[in-house]
Amino acid sequence: MSLDKLQIIPLGGLGEFGMNCCAIRYGDHILVIDAGLMFPDEELLGVDIVVPDIGYLVENREQVKAILLTHGHEDHIGGLPWILTELRDVPVYGTEFTLAYVEGKLEEHKLLDDTEMLEMIPGEQFQIGPFRIQPIRVTHSLVDCVSLAIHTPVGTILHTGDFKVDLASPDGHPFDLQAFAELGRNGGVLALLQDSTNVDRPGHTPSELAVRPRLDEIFGRTKKRLFFSCFSSSIHRLKLAFELADKHDRKVAVIGRSLDNSTEIATDLGYIDIPPGILINGGQIKDYPPEKVCVLISGTQGEPMSALSRAAVDNHKHARIEPGDTVLLSSRIIPGNEKGIFRMIDHLVRRDANVIFDDGTQGIIHVSGHASQEELRLMINLVKPKYFIPVHGDYRHLKRHAELAASTGIPKQTFLLEDGDVLELTRDSATRRDKVRAGRILIDDGSTADVVDDLVIRDRRHLSEAGLLLPILAINKLTGLVEGAPEIIARGFAVPDPSILTEARQVIARTLDASSNEEKGDYGVIKEKIRTDLKRYIQKNTSRRPLIMPVILEI
């Protein structure tokens, strides 16, 4: 690669929500921005997480100089253990709070000792090879988030990360309008990569502080216990919950591992001031009158093992819901989670709890952390990009975002990239190059990080839909004869009538009779013949299609 060129290579998050990851390459130097995971669709049965295929980075292992994290949400840092296991020895840069989250994650995966973690301070620039990195403070639903301006020999690339323009600075750290404006002087940035999440929303996303009046009212009017649930990373929201509990004279118990962890980190780093004497532990809840207690509890998405789901079915040691208690879900319903959430709410209502969730009639009890259209336009106007690349979204969001950017009249050109696309930039041109390897890796269990291939998923889907039928034969290795009667095992398959299995055994016997000794000697052939004949018989007589898997046991 010649030294007048720079490449932008998205590896995740362009064409889906989640698993955000983007490589920036100049000569022999590659920077990686974010290393996220994605939670799988339900159809990926049994898969726990999805991470980007980083084959491109592995192939160019020696060139990868750093991983830079914009903030601490799972879709930006959750793939880190996987990526670090593959790449090893790449330093990780993040802000103080982001690194605190990362630390717990790496410790869990026993990667902490082998990983160099370097703190970025918003506003303070630093050099990595030919890149000068400028982290710029932005506001978001999490704290200590940055956009990354990457100054390179051919121009400046700005990656916004996740952001909104929250002009009320809920944690006292304002969105750094001046730094962005500075980038816009003298011709602006070469390329802007901007968060597309809320591109469908007109106007300006309300400030985090917009939830305060309504939450205050709920804290005030609730007569019994108040169970308050929000995303564990909603640090602003947790801070507010402590403030309101203090104002309305309630003790606070924190229930749920992720909430506990977040609260601890946020307190250590000074984002939350817990009023003295207000904290109680789960076991103390019963010692206070109900109207003096607020329980911060995890599980807004109805996750079956979460504290709130367990409390909803009266299966939590400390969090017991009594008639007249209020449960407030200060969160959104993530698409795909509706059924689990509504089932949990139904259980809570059966316990005569007053459940408040964002059904559109409750006033502002939750706000988004992502920029709406006017904020997206504002950023484009501030930094005046020559080239514009929407990131973070399904294809339709990226497309709408490219149209929105073009309509400002500012970018010379917009590019609708997808994972694996390569955009090559010079000071005054941008050209698509051949795609690199990219895709999704399905991982079966967070802790062991085992990759699952498509065939396994297909088998699981088949098993899950129609069950399994297993004809088993014992063949004498010496004589080549079938010993005993063929056995048939059904599992996950409702046998409509026991006679079906009896007849199926006869079908196998007939298949064997009709096969030559040569065929019987070739287990592959005889298995396939049995499968075909049995499949035909089962489909005709039951209209169903279980997975049929002949087994030959050599004895």
Added chain:
Amino acid sequence: MSLDKLQIIPLGGLGEFGMNCCAIRYGDHILVIDAGLMFPDEELLGVDIVVPDIGYLVENREQVKAILLTHGHEDHIGGLPWILTELRDVPVYGTEFTLAYVEGKLEEHKLLDDTEMLEMIPGEQFQIGPFRIQPIRVTHSLVDCVSLAIHTPVGTILHTGDFKVDLASPDGHPFDLQAFAELGRNGGVLALLQDSTNVDRPGHTPSELAVRPRLDEIFGRTKKRLFFSCFSSSIHRLKLAFELADKHDRKVAVIGRSLDNSTEIATDLGYIDIPPGILINGGQIKDYPPEKVCVLISGTQGEPMSALSRAAVDNHKHARIEPGDTVLLSSRIIPGNEKGIFRMIDHLVRRDANVIFDDGTQGIIHVSGHASQEELRLMINLVKPKYFIPVHGDYRHLKRHAELAASTGIPKQTFLLEDGDVLELTRDSATRRDKVRAGRILIDDGSTADVVDDLVIRDRRHLSEAGLLLPILAINKLTGLVEGAPEIIARGFAVPDPSILTEARQVIARTLDASSNEEKGDYGVIKEKIRTDLKRYIQKNTSRRPLIMPVILEI
């Protein structure tokens, strides 16, 4: 049962959306109102439909005098084939349009010849044993829908069915306010059973005609082909689509079996007037300039085999999406279907179609067919019920609806019933009695109607999450000795390392060595020992939990 008492026995739809079914009993006479199905949660793997357990009706087979249908939606008529197969020889009453839908359904299940179908005409009363039935016309998203007033010796029961109060009468048949008002005179009805679907919505649901201005504008401004998709039973919407196509000089092709069937029935019965010469078939689409074509196409929910999903991936013979075409989804997103719908939309956007769906920013392109709070209050005010029973909804909807009814000050009492509850009424009392059998029946394949029990579902879930490991032993029946080496088959289970299987075989061998001959002779015991030891080994070495199913083959 003494003759001064009447029982209301909901069998489905109280505690869930769908599978609506309710029995009304007086002495030896039982009427059944509606016979619906429910589409399963995704966790009911491979289950096609869910219907109410009608054990109570089967036990009282001789008393069941009629099934009365309020309207033709699947959640009210879809369980009919199953219920008729169980009960046989029960006459089915419905309005003309409802029976036309039922006819097709019964024909498909070969039940048409054996079923007596009797037409109800809104406003015309008829007698069944001690019951005088009064079907009252209501408005809804479907046509020819009725509420049922059932006049009994102890008083009148009113079951609203699904309704909204659409004062614009989109099909020219007005909601019969006068008939309801008449019921409210002289003390009102004894009990009101009312649709809870939209109890969360304040105000009054907009008229079906509210979609017209925006759809007219879309028909007018679209430059190329217009693909118009709505629920196949949205007869008003289909009628409007034909009108607007005519106005904007487009031919109409109808693609998709359910849409085709609905259009035909609605045309035959005079609900849709297809302008002469406007209809073309799929093969003719390509013969007209794009701006002269409207394609009515099925698949608003992203169902994988629907015409629109196939068109989205360019896999439909006639429906081809070209750049610049418009795809309009005049429908809502049914919770749980988000991922499929958005995946389809993404494919359409990749084909450079302009996709319009109800994302909250598109103006009114769809309206609900169910009554909002003011309409629910209006009905209560019209018919002045002594007792109020919310129907059709999850528990939280029923509860909120009971509260809304109580807040009008009209009912003497409200009852929060669930499936299987029995409410016994006299002229001036209402008492809960012991529950009857009720629940859900899972059916594996619409056409064969096979029941699936919970164990099968549990196996499928396990298989789908973690796959299957199958240790197989051949035991000589005569000697009791194990012949050959144990075999292990893995399916839907990613074996991290082939050595795992080799070692697993050794685990089995050790288990066998450590077992007495007596244990080996008891296949139940030896299977369980193998299962336990293998499970421990697999979990320790892979951190996963496949279904382990030892198989012993006797030879």
